[in-house]
Amino acid sequence: MKKTMTREDERCEREVELLEALASGSSTKLSGVALHVESCEDCRDLLALAGAIISDRDLLRAEAVIPPSGMLWWRIQRRERDDALAAGRRVMTAIQGFTLAAGSVIVFGLAGAMAGGMGKAESTLRRFGGKVGEIISDAAVLPEISPAFALPVIAIAVAWIALAPVAAWVVLRKE
């Protein structure tokens, strides 16, 4: 029995022929290298390994239970849609958060501008919203509003700022 001392650069020159015979499955080609395989350790190992892998491949492919292509296509489309909706929700949440923060500043500013003679509350609100209130007052866009109307106005403004993004999200979600 021929023992072949091999280094990585000294492989049997008939390995390619053996691999092609295995790939083709041709009994003629395989018988052509059979005698050589008996005498070459490397080719014998290659035959055992590559032959086993090829046979295993054929069995695995036959055993595979894979979803139909139509089902997979549908699942991919649905997942893309779900991913897009999730991304949209994240954007809406970010907008809502920003709107609430901005709204809070505006509300305090309005309260500061319209607090009028509310005594202790006036000084507190003016402290928080003083600057913004001055800007709004200077712009003269607000009519003279009595303190009695200030709180309802503030409440409506806060409710609108808080609920508008939520309403938009609900509408978009239904679509």
Next chain:
Amino acid sequence: MNMTIAGNNLLAGTGPGEKEEARGVSLRMDEETFRAFYDRTARSVWAYLARVTGDRQLADDLLQETYYRFFRAGGSFESEAHRRNSLFCIASNLAVDTVRRGRGKHHVSLSDDPEIPAARVEGPGSSEWRSDLQRAMQQLSPAQREMLWLAYAEGSSHAEIASVVGVKTASVKQLLFRARKKAAALLRGSE
């Protein structure tokens, strides 16, 4: 010398959705093209995933994830072989990442699976050759399993193996040789 075997007919199956890709235009596949490509390649990909991870159920999960990512990635391909190689790249990354996270440890032995029918293909050597092969493969690293499978089961070239496994093309020859020698020794030890 490229010590891999000739592969399948990798240029089969062209349709309208593929002509644009043949010209290198970046397009997402339409439904018809995608489904045809899936029908041609799914069993091969599943077999690859099952052998690399050693877990059939995991292969089921990774199969769908592979095609989802492939579809989302889009891209232009010069040929069917190029597209197929890209698919195996994605499958390989998923399989290796999963195995590293430890999900592939509890694999189902193929020889113990009662659903496996009697072998319709004669395997080499003893009647338990499949168990021997599985045990040998499980003792290799994921990269070695990939290289052996791609070289001998899929008939991939060294360049294709390199792109899938993530090594230099010049290194594939040496790495494949080492993997082959190790696997062969393990198989001999099983006899």
